[in-house]
Amino acid sequence: MIIIMRPDATEEQLEHLVDVVTQAGLQAHISRGAERTIVGCIGNDALAENIPFRAIPGVEDFVRILKPYKLAARESQPEKTRIMSRDVVIGGKEIVVVAGPCSVEPNSSIFETARAVKAAGAKMLRGGAFKPRTSPYDFQGLGEEGLRMMADAREETGLPIVTEVMDTRDVELVYRYADAFQIGTRNAQNFQLLREVGKYDKPVFLKRGMSQTIKELLMSAEYIMSQGNREVILVERGIRTFETATRNTLDIAAVAVLQRETHLPIFVDPSHAAGDFRYVIQLSLASVACGCDGLLVEVHPNPEKAMSDGAQTLRFEKFEKLIRDIRPVAEAVGRAV
Amino acid sequence: MIIIMRPDATEEQLEHLVDVVTQAGLQAHISRGAERTIVGCIGNDALAENIPFRAIPGVEDFVRILKPYKLAARESQPEKTRIMSRDVVIGGKEIVVVAGPCSVEPNSSIFETARAVKAAGAKMLRGGAFKPRTSPYDFQGLGEEGLRMMADAREETGLPIVTEVMDTRDVELVYRYADAFQIGTRNAQNFQLLREVGKYDKPVFLKRGMSQTIKELLMSAEYIMSQGNREVILVERGIRTFETATRNTLDIAAVAVLQRETHLPIFVDPSHAAGDFRYVIQLSLASVACGCDGLLVEVHPNPEKAMSDGAQTLRFEKFEKLIRDIRPVAEAVGRAV
C-alpha cells in the first residue's frame, strides 16, 4: 500500500497517518518528493485492506500494490489447475466443449440433444433446470424434474452434466444430480451462493458478471476457493458496454489476461456473448485461437421452439460445423478438440 | 411486437412466420413497404415474449412495443405509491433520509449514530448485519447479533430500521428484526431472493444493479411485486462506466425516467455513487432537486475507523450540514425534509 499525501498536508496529518498505519501492524516508510510526500506501508498488505485511507485528513489517494486474491493467483500456484469431471480433463491440452440447450424442456429434446452433441464431439452436457429470467412471467425452468432428465441423459450418453444453481437452498439438491455447478452471470457476486458451492467437492463453472472486472471475477473465485473447493472454472461470457449490435461484448482479451493472472481453467461462452447464432462460430474460433480451455455452447434441435435464448442457439448441423471449424484452429495453436 | 423481414425474405418464410405468430395466439398484420415487409403482432404481447424471432428464417429483427413490466408500470397505476414504515411515509411530499453506518460494528457506535442521525433529521436508520464484500477476507458483518443491535437502536430512538438481506435462508430472520429489507446492488438480479422478499409484508429497498438498465430494474421490482409484496422502493446508487473519478456514475436522469415509468418511490444513495465523502452533499442536492423521494446516506462517528466503506462515509457534522443544505432545495422544488 502506498499513500499519497495532499500537497498541503501538514506534519501533524502525516504523523497521524503514520500512527494509523503502525497501529494496523505495518511499518510506514516516508519519502518526501519535491511536490508530494508519499508513505509506503511495508508488511502484510491485508492488514491495511480495511483502512479507509481517503477518510484520513491530508491523504489524497492511495495505491494497492499487492493483489487481493491469493488462492486464485498464478503467483501462488504456477502450474495450471487440471480438473476431472468423471473422465473429462478440464484445463489440459484438449479443449473441452460443453453443449446443450439453454433450458431443459418438458419433452424429450434433451436426450436428442445429448446424443447429437456427443456425436459431434462435445465432452459435457449443459442444460438449465433453474433459469434466471429477466421477467417473472417467463418460463423459469423445470426444477428437480429437469435435473432428473439431465441425469437420465448422462446415463444414456455418458456425458457429465453441468447445470446452474441459483439459490443457496438448492445447492445440495443440484449436487446430488449434477457433475458440475454453474453460477450464472447475475449471481457472480452472490457471495452467499459462492460460499455455499465452495463447501462441495464438484467443479464450479463461474460466469463473469456483466459488469465485473477481471479482478473482481478472481475475487469471486476466491470466495469459492476460500471454503475449500479449488475446482473453479472461469467463464468469460461478454460484458455490458454501449455496443448493442451483440447482446454483450465478448472481452476476448480477458482470456489472455486471466492466463497470466491465474492457474484456473478459462472457458468462453460465445452464445451469451453474441446473443445471435450467426456469430457463435466466429467467436468460438477467436476464443480457441486466443487460448481458452473450453467452450460453453447452446444447442437445440429446433431453436425456433426453444423456451429460452432461441436466437443465440445453434441447430445440430451448425454445432457440427462449429466443431469441424475449431479443430484445425486448435491444432494451429498446439491444442486439440 | 413488430417483426421486420430481411429484404430477401421469401413468401414461404413470411407464411411460416405468420403461422408461428398465429399459433402463439396472436394476429399477424402484414405491411409491405418499398424495401421491407413488416409484420405486426396484434394481441397480448406477452404471448410473443418467448418466441425467438431472430431464429426464424427470413426475419431480420423485431421490436417490442409493450413494456414487459406491468405491476410496476405507471400505466397500471397512475397515482404514486405511498408506503408506511411504522410512522414514516415514503413516497409522500416529505423527502425521507435514511442514514447510518455501512456495517453494524461490535461496539456501541450504532446507538451513538442512531441518536445523532435522528437529531439531525433522519427518519430511518440503516446498517448492515450481513455484508457483501468483494473479498472473502474482509469483515462480513455481525449477522443476527447485528440485527439485534439495530433493533435495540430502534427501541431507543424510534427510528424504523432498514438492513440488507443477502440469502434466501436469512429472509425470515431479517424479517423478524427489521422494518424494511434492503436488496443490494450485487443481488439486484438474484431472482430467488427477490421472489422470497416478495412473499413478506415489509417494504423492500431495491438497489439498482451496477450494470442494470432502468427497464431491468423495473423487472426486478416486478419479481418482488409478482409475489404479492407491492412495497418496493427503487434505489439509484450509480452505475458502472469507464469513469473512475467516482466509485460509480450516479445516473441522475434515472430519477426523472423512473418518475415517468413507475409509481414506485425513488431513492438515491449518494454515498455509494460517489465512493468519496467529499461529493456526497453535492450529489444529495442534485438528487433532491431532480425529484427523488429519499436518500440513503452512510454516516459513522469516525469514518477513519469504520469497518467498511469509510471513504464515502460522513461524520455527524457533515451529515447535519447535508440536512441543512438539502432543506431549502427541497422547498424550492415543492418538497420538505
Add this chain to the structure above:
Amino acid sequence: MIIIMRPDATEEQLEHLVDVVTQAGLQAHISRGAERTIVGCIGNDALAENIPFRAIPGVEDFVRILKPYKLAARESQPEKTRIMSRDVVIGGKEIVVVAGPCSVEPNSSIFETARAVKAAGAKMLRGGAFKPRTSPYDFQGLGEEGLRMMADAREETGLPIVTEVMDTRDVELVYRYADAFQIGTRNAQNFQLLREVGKYDKPVFLKRGMSQTIKELLMSAEYIMSQGNREVILVERGIRTFETATRNTLDIAAVAVLQRETHLPIFVDPSHAAGDFRYVIQLSLASVACGCDGLLVEVHPNPEKAMSDGAQTLRFEKFEKLIRDIRPVAEAVGRAV
C-alpha cells in the same frame, strides 16, 4: 511516479530501471518491502511521462502521482476563473443560461428564438452554423450565412453568441462573427482544433467527449490553455454508457469533481444529456443544485419542425418554465439566475 517491480525482478533489472530513471533527470528512491520492491521517482514527473515503464524488464506496474494537467489545475490557481463575454460574467455568482436552437435554419426563427430566450432570462444565444451530423445525408448547417444570422440576432437582442467550430480552417471565420467558440463532443480530442482556438482571445465552451474521462477533459482544456487562451468553459453533456433510456448518461458528479480539480467554470448541457425534452428541466434543476456555473439549453419555436435534435428541444413556454423552476433552487444554493 512510483514503479512497482515484479516479485521475481532481479537486482540487475532494478539497476537497469534506476539507470533509466536517472538518465531521465530524476532521482530514484528504492523501498524494499516484504513482497515487492518499489521505486519512487523524485523530481519533475513530466520528465518521466514518456518512459514506457511497463516495457522495462522486471517492472510490473507504475503509478503516476502528479496530475498531468497544470494550467487547468486548481492547485495552480486556487481562485475560480471568471470570464467576460461582452457584459456577461461566466463563473461568477450568477448562473448563466445559454439558449437557442441546435441549428440556425434558413428562416427567421433564430430572431424569434433570440427574443424569446432573452425575455425568459437567457444571457447568451447558442446556435449551430456548422453541424456535426452522424449521417452525411443530414442537414449540415448554413455555414457563414448562419454565422451572419447569429450576428444579426445579437445585434437585435444584445445577447453574445456561441457557436460551434469544427474545422481548423474555419476558426478565423467563426472568430470574426462569434463571441465564444464551442468545441463539440466529437472534437473533444481533435487536438489540432483545440490548439487552433487556443491561439485566439475569445472564450471556448469545451464539451466533454462521449467517452472522455474527467482527467482527459482537463487535458483537452490544457491543450487550449497551453496556446495562450485561458478562457475555457468545461461542459458536461452526458457520457456514453450501457443505459439507453436517455441519449447519454449525465455524469452529474463530474460537476462536483471538476469544482475540486479545476478553477475553470463548469456548465451542463441537459439537452444532449437527456436527448428528450421531457427530462431537460429536471436535469437542469439537478445541475444547478450540484453547483454548475451555467446551462446550455436547446430551444426552438417549434421543435417538431427543427432541422436537428427536435426531440430534445424545448418550446418557449417550457424554457420559461425551466428558468422559473431553477431560480429558487439557485437561490437555495447561494446562487442567482
Add this chain to the structure above:
Amino acid sequence: MIIIMRPDATEEQLEHLVDVVTQAGLQAHISRGAERTIVGCIGNDALAENIPFRAIPGVEDFVRILKPYKLAARESQPEKTRIMSRDVVIGGKEIVVVAGPCSVEPNSSIFETARAVKAAGAKMLRGGAFKPRTSPYDFQGLGEEGLRMMADAREETGLPIVTEVMDTRDVELVYRYADAFQIGTRNAQNFQLLREVGKYDKPVFLKRGMSQTIKELLMSAEYIMSQGNREVILVERGIRTFETATRNTLDIAAVAVLQRETHLPIFVDPSHAAGDFRYVIQLSLASVACGCDGLLVEVHPNPEKAMSDGAQTLRFEKFEKLIRDIRPVAEAVGRAV
C-alpha cells in the same frame, strides 16, 4: 420508420402525425392494436430521417427500419471490396500485416524497423508523423520531416506506407508522401476531416472511435465514401469500457458483425486494444481466427526507448513470432499470411 403512439394518444394527435408523415413525402399506414396504435411510414426512409418524432404530441417512440448507411452496406454491394495499395491487395485471401513504430523518431530507427518488419512478413509500413497525444506536453511527431523519412523507408524496402492525418489542412501534404491515410480513433467523428480525405484517391484506414457503435463507424465510412473515395478500411482497435486490465476492450465480435453488414475490408489493431505488448500476439491470433483482413501492429527496435506507446510495442523477435504464430491459424480458416 414505425411510429408507436402513446396508449392515451387522441385521434387528433394521430391525424396530425399522419399529416407530418405525408408532408415529408411518405405514406402512413395505421395499425390499431389492442393496446397501442402503430403507424408505419412507407416510402424512402431517408425522407423521415430528420423528423423529430418524439417531439410530436401523442408519439411514444419510433423505430428505424432501414439502415442509415448505403454505400458502405453489404446490401448495396454483396461482393467484398478489394483495395490495391501499390502491389498489396487489401481485402483478398491474404491477411495483410501493417507494422511499424507508433511515431517516426528523429533517428534512423524507422529504416531499421522497415527492414525488420519486411523481413518478418509485413506488407505495409506504418508510422506516425502527426501524433494525437493526450497531453500537449508530450512529443507531437516530426511532421513533414517524419513523412519524408517514411517515404525514404518505402524507397528502400518497397513497403507502401500508412500514416495518420489529423488536420484538414494537412491532408494534401500527407497525400503527397503516403500511400494510405490513417484516421485515428479521436478523429473518428471529425466529419470535416473524413470529408476531406474522401476527396482523394488513396485508401483510408479508419479507426473506430473509443465509444463509437458499429453503426456509427459505418456512418463515418459513409462520410468518406459520399465524397467519392470508396477505399475505406475499417479498423477495430478496442472500445472504452469499465474494464481496466487492458487499455481498451477489443470488440472481437465487431469483426463478425462488420463482415455481415459491410463489404469493406476489416482490420484489427491489437496493440492499441491491449495497451500491453504481452497480449498482442494472443489478440492477433483471435482476430485472424475471427476473420479479419489484416492487422495493424506497433513494432520498434527498442520499445523502452520509444517516444510513444512503448508499453504496447513489440520488439523485432516478438513480431517475428507473431507472424509465425498467426500463419497456421490463417491457414486453418482458409486464409494466408
